[in-house]
Amino acid sequence: MIEPFLVAVQFLTRLPVSLSVLPEAKAIGYSLAFYPLIGLLIGSLLGGFGWLLCDAPPMVAAALLLAGWVLLTGGLHLDGLADSADAWIGGLGNTEKTLAIMKDPNCGPAGVTVITLGLLLKFTALHSLFINQEWIPLLYATLLARTLIPLLFLTTPYVRSHGLGTPLAAQQPRHLNILIVTATPSLMLWITGFDYFWLVMTAILVFILLRAMMMQRIQGTTGDTAGALIEVTETGVLLAAVV
Template identity: 45%
Template sequence: MNLHWWAFWYAMAFLTRLPTPYLKRVDDAVAARSLVFYPLIGCLLGLSLLAFTAAGFFYNPQVSLLLLAALLLSIWVAFSGALHLDGLADSADAWVGGLGNKERTLAIMKDPQSGPMGVTVVVVVLLVKFAAIYALLDKASGVNGSWNIWLLLAGFMLVPMLARGSVPGLLATTPYVRKKGLASALVAGATPLVVGITGTLLALLAGVFLQTQALFILALWLTILMMARAAMIKRLGGCTGDTLGATIEIQEALLLAAIAL
């Protein structure tokens, strides 16, 4: 099997809890190439959310949107095994407990236990996501059973793709500060070609799904990334796997809310 095949399954195994075949090849080259498939993983998450939404309304056209939103959020979290939420909690604890010190911040990130700040930030982010999912369902559901499928595609597919597709760009422009961390092998895959192709593809999809609102959402996306990168550089001098996961979660919450609004 070629490198791309192993890289795809590596990305699946790393970013999701979906069943994958046994990986006979796991090395730095496979990990680096897996970055190419990060937007595709977001697309698979989006397809799962859309399929569950369709199944829910097929089963009961009068299904409670609040209940459906809660179930969709559960699927969203379970898809990655809360991997990115763990990074968010660790980063929040470290940013507060680190007291501006790089070494202390990095040390706190390694602590598997979550403190009050980490728990609080996770709850707030999940609350924003839940409210945004409900708002999207409410806005997309029209009269006489008609649906605004483009709005659902933007919220449930484009947003996960944008969030995961940002990782190559962040790794390409931000030093990785740990000598041997979970994402250290990915850095070599963040080439200008990968970043350019990923960014172009996501911009085109945004134009298709959002049309006149695409420029605003893309500008917001880039603003979030620049602010996150600036915060990482200021505190750590670069990024870690935890801060990348935290950035994914923050992007999803804010972009979902912006599209819903």
């Protein structure tokens, strides 16, 4: 299971991981089971970075932490969020047009606006968390967002025949993913205490809402909409923690 783990690290982060050979479809599919662990890794690294910045002015620390977050993930999910926003607005309710716009590498005004708003909301939430030196919600945000991706692929058709998510959908370990999706939030709550139960509920509500939007518009999911789900979940959980 080392190769699927490395595939997940390589895809979801910009950590220096190299594979000697191109991974097989099965390894890519099984990497989905490690997404929550990668989310925990990302949150732990960001929390450690925030701790190192404890003596910095709060606004500077929040800005540096947000920059580190984007660099660590390579802006991968922001790209998905922007493409989804452009497609949903420009698609005008049409499935084929929505999918076509989503494949366009150019970023339109809707995408730019949504990325700006998303980063602004994350910045303000991180500022509040830094003032209170409260890092557990950050762990929840990164972990829950990536726990929802196995759930998304378990419950939602993948609509592209040759997309990045094709091997994930086709080769995913369904029974293992079901176990991981159900056990991860329970384990986190057991470790940190049930005071954070409402963060889990926030993530579930975001998932229900965005999945319903995906099914209504494109009758499934794509890699871009999965990335958008991660970004919106992270932001929603952080805002729920500070509001």
